[in-house]
Amino acid sequence: MLNRSLSTFMNAFTASDYTMYPFSTQNGKDFQNLLSVYLDAVFFPCLREQDFWLEGWRLENENPTDPSSPLVFKGVVFNEMKGVFSDNERLYIQHLQNKLYPDHTYSVVSGGEPLAIPDLTWEQLKQFHATHYHPSNARFFTYGDLPLEPHLKQIEEEALSRFERIDPNTEVPSQPHWTAPREDHVTCGPDALAPDPARQNTLCVSFLLGDITDTFEAFTLNLLSSLMISGPNSPFYKTLIEPKIGTDFSCSVGYDGSTKEASFSVGLQGMAEEDTEKVKQIISQTIDDIIKDGFEEERIEALLHKIEIQMKHQSTNFGLSLASYVASSWNHDGDPVELLRISDSVARFRKELEENPRFLQDKVKHYFKENTHRLTLSMSPDQAYLEKQAMAEEEKLRKKVQDLSDSDRQDIYEKGLELLAAQSKTQDASCLPALKVSDIEPSIPLTPVxxxxxxxxxxxxxxxxxxxxxxxxxxxxxxxxxxxxxxxxxxxxxxxxxxxxxxxxxxxxxxxxxxxxxxxxxxxxxxxxxxxxxxxxxxxxxxxxxxxxxxxxxxxxxxxxxxxxxxxxxxxxxxxxxxxxxxxxxxxxxxxxxxxxxxxxxxxxxxxxxxxxxxxxxxxxxxxxxxxxxxxxxxxxxxxxxxxxxxxxxxxxxxxxxxxxxxxxxxxxxxxxEVNFQPCQMKTFFQLPFTVNFVSESIRTVPFCHQDYASLSILARMMTAKFLHGEIREKGGAYGGGARMGSGLFSFYSYRDPNSVQTLSAFHRGVDWAKSGRFTQQDIDEAKLSVFSAVDSPVAPSDKGMGRFLSGVTDEMKQGHRQRLFAVSHHNLVDVAERYLGAGQRTCGIAILGPENDAIKKDPSWIMK
Missing domain, CATH: 3.30.830.10 (Metalloenzyme, LuxS/M16 peptidase-like)
Structure with a gap:
């Protein structure tokens, strides 16, 4: 649908206890199309076994066409989550949540612990979907200037009327409160970029707070959190950051209202192990000092002023921000409308503070001083961490493989060939609704300055x-x-x-x-x-x-x-x-x-x-x-x-x-x-402590106002949708990849990619595909729709005219580019592919960020960083 729509946003988010499927568009017909597709995809997905192999996980021969090649784990989400947990901060935040809420859903990884993913079966996934992704367990949010009634009618006819109400039994229980504080420790990989190898420890104290459906209490605790940790005037900044015990606050810091019961965390990262007890004492003493001294009135007014600014500021994703703001509380049966009445919460807060000058100090005493549900979590680097992770994956793989019979292996090989064949076929998308190029406005609205x-x-x-x-x-x-x-x-x-x-x-x-x-x-x-x-x-x-x-x-x-x-x-x-x-x-x-x-x-x-x-x-x-x-x-x-x-x-x-x-x-x-820089071919490899790769290749082309810029923009979008997505994500297992045009460069990219030089080969095959002209007018029209969805994306009032101010791009120049986009033909696309991409690959810049790579090390054409 990215290529059949003028959408300004289209994605899905997985939180710890809900999934959100947001989309947006400025075109009324497009909104109906997208709503229809989203309702179908969410409530009536095919969930074929082959989709599970591709997107989830599978055992497959390393070379799918060679049954003698070793069996390995593959899968888009499997690789994605390996990439997620290559980041020490993400690893720490995940551990902190799992250990602070150990008795129910928050004790597990919602996106999938990499080595737990291969324990999930296709049948389990289908059953989970049938009970959880059901209208009885759903909430709908719309924002914008289109009438509400047609939305409700479409949702009823295309989804709700086709189900009977069930009890999904998805209510998240409250976490039983501890009677005494707890401490725990985890390890991570060493940070190769740390200024001081001896200061790579993290320590954080996290407190369980109240239920997020209490709107005013959540508002108060959020504001209290800002007073405690935000900016150089905050108590914890003065006691933790200024003494330079660590490099910064811990990666999890402040109020977190994303779970049924909120939490507050404070600590340090980039600290030495011997400072652990010192940091604990500082945190405890700072809480005592806040209870004793409170906060300056001017700091409270500054935060209330910040809220006033936030309420007035308009962003291009305002509707999405509102949906995200209410999602967690609403998911636990909180009142979403009450959440939006921020002015009422501000007025009540002022009243409470006027009636009780120690209002905030009493909250600190209750939630932090007297709270026994408190977790102190430390994390330190282990030089063998990555090796242990690799060994754990190898052991998991060995156990999966050792029990396979010859017929099982043959079945895996044949399924691998089936998947490869399916990936090589062009999908029939004719059942999907689509806008036409004629639905695009021929001219842009002018911005007078x-x-x-x-x-x-x-x-x-x-x-x-x-x-x-x-x-x-x-x-x-x-x-x-x-x-x-x-x-x-x-x-x-x-x-x-x-x-x-x-x-x-x-x-x-x-x-x-x-x-x-x-x-x-x-x-x-x-x-x-x-x-x-x-x-x-x-x-x-x-x-x-x-x-x-x-x-x-x-x-x-x-x-x-x-x-x-x-x-x-x-x-x-x-x-x-x-x-x-x-x-x-x-x-x-x-x-x-x-x-x-x-x-x-x-x-x-x-x-x-x-x-x-x-x-x-x-x-x-x-x-x-x-x-x-x-x-x-x-x-x-x-x-x-x-x-x-x-x-x-x-x-x-x-x-x-x-x-x-x-x-x-x-x-x-x-x-x-004038800055002594001459474009030239360069291949650079940055070895970093990741388990997946990030790959890019850039080719010098033309500036924005050049006649060919529009053709290269359309080509990048079409190559992404019609060739590179299939090669890099579906076949290669990367989380994402494609091509883009901008700033005079035509760039290829992939991220969270299990491959490196193989992906570069896919980039080159993409150029050959484009030069061959093996694409249709429908492919071109879809690429135009996708490009125009970006060209016509909404601009906030604060940013109107900024293109002209910063880069001198006037409305007339934008309109000229628009007309050139409309005029791009099949011949234009083949022509620019030959003249720029074919020739340009001899002088391109290539970079790979990723784990140690023996193939690259043996190639003298690569510069190692």
């Missing part, structure tokens, strides 16, 4: 229904930044809004940002030129938002952030120590070196040099998206725009006053030659 200036700074203003929020961006070009500073830019972006500003230290700064804004961030940008290959703009993007009333405060914070250290750093030589780090070559290794440094003063001086270089008003452009004050009052609109422009002028004026700049015109684009 006003272009002006604030002093010498260009400003783009876009009026949008933003619910009274103002969204601000400033782009500062990096194209004139000296080469020796560029490696530090990502670090600069990470810390610049967290180091204090003006008269505020970093704690006060964080408090003011929460009180006055919806967040302030700085990020790196590399923007390819839309008309020319090998040309791009490097920059940093300042992003923030605030309520209309707080606009001057937000700009005061930005001004203070960039003026804080100017007088101190003007005469510093930040080059000391920088050259050695620069020559380390890799960004990852660079950050590892920084993390290991005992004296960071050379780095801080370098960051100050970057700030002076970047914050040049002559090198800056700004954009704002906001709600007009009065849509019908032109004078009011002009006044509002002027007010914003005045804020920008003050902001840039303060920067000018603090720094002296070389007044030079920034380059609009930077070429690859």
């Amino acid at each position: 006003q272009i002006g200036s604030a002093g010498s700074v260009p400003v783009q203003y876009c009026e949008q229904p933003t619910n009274g929020l103002v969204y601000f961006r400033a782009m500062c070009s990096l194209n004139t930044l000296p080469e020796d500073l560029r490696l530090y830019v990502p670090l600069f972006c990470s810390v610049i809004t967290k180091m204090g500003c003006g008269a505020l230290d970093y704690r006060q700064q964080a408090q003011q940002m929460e009180l006055r804004t919806g967040g302030m961030s700085v990020s790196t940008q590399v923007i390819p030129d839309s008309t020319e290959m090998d040309a791009f703009e490097q920059g940093i993007l300042l992003s923030s938002s605030c309520l209309d009333r707080n606009l001057p405060h937000m700009f005061r914070l930005w001004s203070d952030i960039f003026n804080r250290y100017s007088s101190q750093s003007a005469g510093d030589d930040g080059g000391a120590g920088a050259g050695d780090l620069q020559r380390d070559g890799s960004g990852v290794r660079f950050m590892k070196r920084v993390a290991e440094m005992s004296d960071l003063s050379p780095v801080i001086r370098t960051l100050s040099r970057i700030k002076i270089q970047l914050l040049n008003p002559e090198n800056m452009r700004c954009a704002v998206n906001a709600t007009p004050q009065k849509m019908g009052d032109t004078a009011a609109q002009v006044y509002y725009v002027r007010g914003f422009v005045r804020c920008v002028e003050i902001f840039t004026g303060r920067i000018k006053a603090a720094h002296s700049f070389n007044r030079r015109k920034p380059l609009s684009v930077l070429t690859l030659q």
Whole structure:
């Protein structure tokens, strides 16, 4: 259906105790089509044994066509879950849940413990589906501007009316509370990228809280969690993070309301084993201190302000977010409508706090100090962990194989050939509903913007229904930044809004940002030129938002952030120590070196040099998206725009006053030659402690406005759906794979893939398939639908006009691309496959991330990392 629809989202989520099947589209006919397919797939699936072999697990000859090759485990979900548990953080979070709720459904892995998956039978799966995936056990959620009644009628006719009500007996019981706290320990694989091999331990204390269907109690505990652990002003940040006992909070931290009874966790990762008792004592003492001292009123107001911002902010996945927000509580018979009445919860919270100033402290005492259902879980690396996991899988396989008779082996071989044959056939999708290319709107809606200036700074203003929020961006070009500073830019972006500003230290700064804004961030940008290959703009993007009333405060914070250290750093030589780090070559290794440094003063001086270089008003452009004050009052609109422009002028004026700049015109684009980079063939293997691979191959093609860009976009989508999906996922067993076109590159990819060089071969066969022209007009039309679903995906009011602001792509350029997409023909696709992909494979870039690979080691053409 991805290729027969204009869907903007289509997937399925497996939580610990429910499965959600969400989809979205902006087309009414498409919504009916997708609803029909989803109802059929969820309630009336075929669940063929062959599907179970493919998607679940199977025993199969390593080479399906050679009955003498060894038997191995295969299966998409089997490989997926092996990939999941290659991540130590995911492993820890899973153990924590299993051990905190040991007496029912949360004690097992909902997605499947890899070595338990081969114990599942096809018959068990069908029986489980019949009782659990039944309308009697289902809830339906719709969001949008289409009438509700037709949805209900379709659901009734196509699903509900065809079942008799049953009792699925799926209610999750409450976890029996412990009478005394417990401790446990687990092991994991060592982290090859850890700055200090001796500090790879994790410790976390987790508390069982109340039932999530108590809406107000859940709201209170969630807010209390934020007060305890969020930001540098929180008690646990001060006691656990600032002493640098560990590298960060434990991967499971804060309030978790995804299970029937919520939990709260706090701890550290990246710590030494000898600090275990110390961390336990700190956690206990911090809880005592909170009960004694409570929280500052300003911090509580900052969090309530954050909730106000979240209620007003509009995202493109708002409906999906709402569905996810209510899903857990509703699944346990909570009231979903009550959950959405957030303003009522805020009002009640204020009232409770007014009537009892110790309201929050009493909650801390009850849920944390006096709570005996408390788990302390530690995790440490075991050098033999991966070897033990491999041995356990081998032993599981040996036991499965040893009892097989000759006829069993023959049956496995024949089933493997059957599956291979089925995978090689083109599926008949004619029964599925589909939109036509003619259903696609021929033109895009225009996004009007006003272009002006604030002093010498260009400003783009876009009026949008933003619910009274103002969204601000400033782009500062990096194209004139000296080469020796560029490696530090990502670090600069990470810390610049967290180091204090003006008269505020970093704690006060964080408090003011929460009180006055919806967040302030700085990020790196590399923007390819839309008309020319090998040309791009490097920059940093300042992003923030605030309520209309707080606009001057937000700009005061930005001004203070960039003026804080100017007088101190003007005469510093930040080059000391920088050259050695620069020559380390890799960004990852660079950050590892920084993390290991005992004296960071050379780095801080370098960051100050970057700030002076970047914050040049002559090198800056700004954009704002906001709600007009009065849509019908032109004078009011002009006044509002002027007010914003005045804020920008003050902001840039303060920067000018603090720094002296070389007044030079920034380059609009930077070429690859100017940064000493020449496209060339390269094959790189990154050996990482994974059990599966991540594979990619990229080929240099054309920029966005080129005539062939549209054809390459359609080709990438068609190759994914009609060739690569079958080769990489269905035959190869990877969790996913395909091709995409963007930023002048045609890229192939696969992830959670049991294969490596075999997948590269599949990429090459995909190119041969495309060059041969073995695809139909129906295939092309479906690919166009899929591409247009991305091209026409909704854009939030906060992001309207951002394509023009960041990369210079105007509505006229987008419309030209749209017309070229409509015009793509069979001849165009074969032509670009031959000219770009066929020739390009001789100079492509290839990368594989994965476990040790003997075949690659023996090939001298690979660069090992």
